Amino acid sequence: MPKGGNEVTRILGIDPGSQVTGYGIIDMAGPRATHVANGSIRVRDEELGAKLRAIFEKIRAIAGDFQPNEVSVERLFMHRNADSALKLGQARGAAIVACLTQSLPIYEYTPTEIKQAIVGKGNAAKAQVQHMIKVLLCLKEAPQADAADALAIALGHGYRREGLLRMPGVRGIRGGRFI
């Protein structure tokens, strides 16, 4: 991972979900992080094909519009059950493939790593993440929970790539050009 120096690196954070996928974009210039955009893709009541298509299309459009340099995605280990893990996996697969089609390098972090980096506590509550994102990115109000999680995923990666912290067990996955 190249060190950014004072060069700006734009990071797209994604919190995939089978019902709501949060996304957040920040610019890192050395240790300084600036908020660019955030939002969520809601696919609660749609059937599988429409859900996956919406996630794939929207993430592709966001990557096309905002031209991030790197992507950071949440990596989950623990699931309530196998059925919800399968659904989450499908959504995550669609989001990752959307980034791969744009030749973006993708990194993944566990929620514990991200919470540790942003809140200083691996088991922090969602509201604490929302609060710290508001403070760290100088926002007027806290973003919606899924978007705040996505910004935290982007910011945690930004801190790590600038050498501002060490996260255990971080694994980078790098996609090549393929469309």
Added chain:
Amino acid sequence: MPKGGNEVTRILGIDPGSQVTGYGIIDMAGPRATHVANGSIRVRDEELGAKLRAIFEKIRAIAGDFQPNEVSVERLFMHRNADSALKLGQARGAAIVACLTQSLPIYEYTPTEIKQAIVGKGNAAKAQVQHMIKVLLCLKEAPQADAADALAIALGHGYRREGLLRMPGVRGIRGGRFI
């Protein structure tokens, strides 16, 4: 789902997996099924990005080369554990999105429905599926297990769309054009 009559409908069957994804293509002309191609995409030792990219690219290439009219994908409910379900979901998401980018209508069936349709027994062993696929498609030898499963998924859908059998709980998912 339009009735085919003697018109030829080309069906791509996919058996997604996090290590091996089988595929099989058949032509249905009324009740007559003809084998077109089969094979498997092996991504056992690669990292996640490379795996999903390989599945997405290869399925897109197969759909581009063979121009199927419809896609049939295995739908799993039961998993050994949540971690393997997440991995399978990611592979399945990549394969489905690849078909959606080609605007193909996608149908899904459980393994039980497919085995019931092809072998007459919902809990048939893999070797029985391989044998019946060899017999029903007049092949000189039985295809490799994942490819045979994919051909069975294509053939089960072919039988159903021609009104040759009734499968319980079948649900169609239809993708729109989006690239």
